[in-house]
Amino acid sequence: MKQKFTVFDAINYLLFILITIACIYPFYYVVIYSISNPELASKVVLLPKGFSLQTYKTLFSLNNIVGAFGISVARTFLGTALTVVCTSFLAYLVTKQEMFARKFVYRFFVITMYINAGLIPWYLTMRAYGLKDNFLLYILPTAVPAYYMILIKTYMESLPISMEESARIDGAGYFRIFRSIIFPLCKPIVATIAIYAAVAQWSNWTDNYFLVNDENLQTMQMILYNYINQAQNVANVSSQTMADTANAVKITPMAIKMCITVIATVPIMCVYPFLQKHFVKGIMMGAVKG
């Protein structure tokens, strides 16, 4: 039976197209603003006005930006790996009824989601652990977020217990079952966690801001943040030599903010497609019959 194209369908399509545009356009605007000539960029609507990569050049020539990029990549990669491994294993342990103090451990973690002592206690704690001016500050404290653990635990509990039992009968231990059976089956949820953790790691600069003064451990976000503050100051202060700004290349703070936004989000956007397929795959494919 041929489906008629009703009025409802038309409105439906129209509505969703509008919503899609509303979602995509802001980001599109940011990107074309960042590649436009900064002086004309405020009038950008659909197409970039003028073409200028000057702001990007300035940002990439910032002092120590390459080292900071390396640090950011390192913390994203290592931080995400550590988070995934630790959180999923903890979630697995908590699903086992026979675990010692299981309920207590679980509730202990859940409470941390609701209770937050604030900035100063956090600072004092990190300092007490010796994490000041230390790379481990970037990856250790975020190794086990309670929310991710709950997600994984819930997902694991939905897996049929018969698979584990059959592996147990064959003589596999807990660790063996985890890495050979449970973990591979959790790919969808692990991929989700990995994306969340990677984005959080990539864009996090507050730990750097408060606790790390060492020049070699600055993350890229911190350097960009410092720069945008700096640019704001330079743009506001009028020196007595403003007459020569006609000669110097004009870089507006708005253009800098746009470029920084692009630099901060594009790497994550590149990583995302690779992880997306794991959302779809990985659902059990008839492992247990009967």
Place this chain on the structure above:
Amino acid sequence: MNMKKRMKRLTALFLSIAMAVSMLAGCGSKDEAKKDVGKNTEKQEEGKESSGDGEVEITFWDKDTLETGPQNTTIADAIAEKTGVRLNVINGDAQKFKVLLAGGDLPGIVNSNYGDLGVDAQALLQSGQLIALDDLIEEHAPNIKEKFADAIEYSKEFLSNDGKLYYLPIQINKATDTKVVDRSGANLALYTRYDLYKEIGSPEIKSTDDYLEALKAMQDAEPETENGNKTYAISGWSDWGLWMWTIPYQAMSGVTNWSYGMCYDMVNKEPLATYYSEPFWNCMEFYNKAYNMGILDPEIFTQKYDNYMDKLKNGQTFVTYANWLYNTANDVYAAAGTPEKGFEIVPTGLDYMYGAYDGDKPFGWAQDYPLALTKNCEDPVKAIEMIDYLFSEEGARLLNSGVEGVHWEVVDGVPQMTKEYRDGVASNATYAQSEGFAYTKLSGLSSSQILSDGYPASLLKAAEEVKKSCTKIDEIFIADSGVADAQYPGQVIESKIASGEYKLSTEVDLTPNLIKEPSDETKNLSAQVDEYVKVGVTDVIMSDPKDFDAKKDAFIQSVEDKGYADVVKEMEGIWSEAQKTVKEFADK
């Protein structure tokens, strides 16, 4: 077999992670060691002391620098050479400072300022993190002991809770016959497009009404810019809080805006409740008349500072409010090939030249940004010795004008900036900062302090230097003014102040510096009042002239409904207490 492979892969992954983590944990110190070696060899080549021995790194909270961390700017190098101290800058916002304070991790040297740090001087004292400086100054700071005795007295009296010295006020100025006048003639004023003023015949202006008439004539003479943009004689911006309505007009009336709904009449030395005061309502009437004459840009109530700047640079507005705007506009017009366009101070009916030049300031910036050493100071003795040097004339010249031979030099007996400096500043907006012109909050003497060579600490303020930045409009203004020996417009204003045509009060007046913080309740009420005022002024200014008085009454009623009367009561008490304290201190 498949399992073995997977196990190997997992183990390999874990081990590599562990390795990478432990490697990076030690990353910081390893690279730092490499960097130090690099610096050492470099320094040894130049014959200077290596950073390994002799140089002490002292942390310092500074928001003006280009980069944080150990400072390698030209000026920082000079300081290190002279005093053996390498400045290591830490900065951040008020929240970060409070966190560091709570953790006991403050940098070694801080300038106390409530706005920057989020904690006021008293709170910092009570935290117990500051070191008493009496003995240090006694033994290691002969210059400070001798020349800054007044400031030390002030500090012990007002910036201490046990009579010991904790804070060193900065930017002290001892007035001499040579006045260091601002290029424009004031810091805050109503500057007018002088070329248009001349175009309409330079009419005599004896009152603000005459001024408004003149502005209308100017707008009629040039209703559009060359690009076809509509002009408005008066414009402004609304995103600096209540700045537009409480600062420039009042400054020209000799009143300086203070906090929590109060302002201070500098001529009569009288605190006033802003929203009851005459200067404020004169300002409202001024803008109201302007609006009804069609010379006030209606966007003044909504546009941002950046928009205003664009209009200013495009020539769409004929009044501006501050010396940095004056500088920007005149320089931009000159760069665009129209140096005969520009702003100057013409008569406006108001005659106070706020900030034209400094008088005696024996207590400098007083409670604003005084220096303190914290318990984390890496080497208090070396720190005090460095500060002692920076508080000297040589130090002041270094901090404000740079290194002799690099940034400034003496040519035919006249100290002036070098070509290298000028070229640097012209080609790069951040040249000055990257060279180290960012530590002026360590300077005991003000940047306008005339040193023993007859020139100010900051040579950029010397008359000869300021003259160099003058444009054609400035020359025309000077010629018209009849002040024969003026080298730049500011000196015209100076002579008019001397002759009595304009006013300026340069007496030492500690009252505004001794205002204590009011209660939290007053602060809350005051914040609510300010919220209302932001909207209320729009209503008043856009009203019909015959409704003005009714609107004024309604406005005052509204602020009183928000609790303004209580705010005023407490603030007036605080101000009179300050006045009493000042008298007692002066009598001592």
